[in-house]
Amino acid sequence: MGNIGLALQLMAVGMITVFIILMIVIQLSKWLILLVNKLAPEEAASHKRQAPSATLDPQTLAVIQEAVKQVTGGKGQVKKVERL
Numbered sequence: 001m002g003n004i005g006l007a008l009q010l011m012a013v014g015m016i017t018v019f020i021i022l023m024i025v026i027q028l029s030k031w032l033i034l035l036v037n038k039l040a041p042e043e044a045a046s047h048k049r050q051a052p053s054a055t056l057d058p059q060t061l062a063v064i065q066e067a068v069k070q071v072t073g074g075k076g077q078v079k080k081v082e083r084l
Helices: 001-041 058-072
Strands: none
Touching: none
């Protein structure tokens, strides 16, 4: 029975040690995130997307519609096509 008690004691010490180290890592990570956000804030969105000036050409639209028709077995339809 002495060995089981020693094993449980070692297991408890190991689990507590791992828990403490993980808490330290979590806190240091939070502090690092706060520090980085303070020193290097996110850039303003200066590159806003511009709406495409030209519409989709009919040939490309036909290809997209045919692909959707084949994939969905004729049950799907294209309502709107936008450039991402």
